[in-house]
Amino acid sequence: MSNFLKAEESPFDYIKIKPDDESHIDIKNRKTCLKACENKPCTYYCPTRVFAWDEESNQIKVSYTRCIECLACPYGCPHNNIEWHFPKGGYGVNYSDQEDLS
Numbered sequence: 001m002s003n004f005l006k007a008e009e010s011p012f013d014y015i016k017i018k019p020d021d022e023s024h025i026d027i028k029n030r031k032t033c034l035k036a037c038e039n040k041p042c043t044y045y046c047p048t049r050v051f052a053w054d055e056e057s058n059q060i061k062v063s064y065t066r067c068i069e070c071l072a073c074p075y076g077c078p079h080n081n082i083e084w085h086f087p088k089g090g091y092g093v094n095y096s097d098q099e100d101l102s
């Protein structure tokens with residue numbers, strides 16, 4: 001992400017996402033986020049900011065339609081609290097060449 005930020009670019013400039021109607025990302029236990037995860041690293045290591053802490057509901061909000069399938073989150077969560085699988089066939093991110101994205 002840092003290279004994208006330095007160049008003032010966005011990963012979304014290079015991909016196309018066809019979002020599934022169901023989330024392919026789930027939080028296994030929301031109490032763990034609230035009670036045991038002090039720094040909530042998912043809210044800053046995800047390159048497209050899929051995870052955000054919602055102050056009103058006191059839980060992680062998951063904007064799964066922003067996921068670029070980098071696969072960092074299942075490994076980056078210190079509590080193994082993120083369930084992740086690929087979106088259903090035909091949905092999700094397309095990393096084709098730029099010309100194919102128009």
Ligand code: SF4
Pocket residue numbers: 027032033034037040041042043051060076077078079080081082
């Ligand atoms: S890193 Fe894991 S445990 Fe911490 S807030 Fe995110 S999902 Fe919850």
Ligand code: SF4
Pocket residue numbers: 025045046047048049050066067068069070071072073074
């Ligand atoms: S797979 Fe990557 S882009 Fe998708 S939610 Fe996880 S960290 Fe974010």
